[in-house]
Amino acid sequence: MYRQPDEECDSVLGDYPVEDKLEDVSRGICIARMDSLKAWCFGVMTNHEALLRLSADKNDHLAVASLHDNNAEIIRTTVMRYFRTVTGGDNLEFALMQRMADHARFYKHSEDADAWLARCANTECDRLRNEAIHDKANRD
Numbered sequence: 001m002y003r004q005p006d007e008e009c010d011s012v013l014g015d016y017p018v019e020d021k022l023e024d025v026s027r028g029i030c031i032a033r034m035d036s037l038k039a040w041c042f043g044v045m046t047n048h049e050a051l052l053r054l055s056a057d058k059n060d061h062l063a064v065a066s067l068h069d070n071n072a073e074i075i076r077t078t079v080m081r082y083f084r085t086v087t088g089g090d091n092l093e094f095a096l097m098q099r100m101a102d103h104a105r106f107y108k109h110s111e112d113a114d115a116w117l118a119r120c121a122n123t124e125c126d127r128l129r130n131e132a133i134h135d136k137a138n139r140d
Contacts, residue, residue: 054104
């Protein structure tokens with residue numbers, strides 16, 4: 001919104017003409033629309049928004065990409081901690097993101113999105129590691 005000059009701060013709220021007030025409101029609406037448009041065009045969304053979109057449609061590629069971009073370092077370190085490898089890390093990250101998208105339907109609106117993501121990433125990495133161990137044991 002727009003900041004009043006300091007010399008106008010001493011006046012009473014009703015001292016400004018109606019046109020100035022309407023201009024401020026329309027400017028604020030325009031800024032909000034631009035922020036929404038920017039988020040839609042450039043795929044910028046918060047973890048909470050992405051999880052809500054994934055809870056409705058697990059195949060929402062924009063939401064998955066936003067989650068991965070927002071949490072790339074956390075995802076990478078979690079994969080490294082469970083698998084202790086750099087090779088194949090992209091495939092593991094992709095599998096992890098798919099599983100997190102599948103489980104987004106269990107995300108509650110009132111939950112903290114960052115805590116849910118960390119908990120889900122740990123759980124799914126643990127499952128992926130156990131499945132890999134089980135598959136390797138069955139091959140031998």
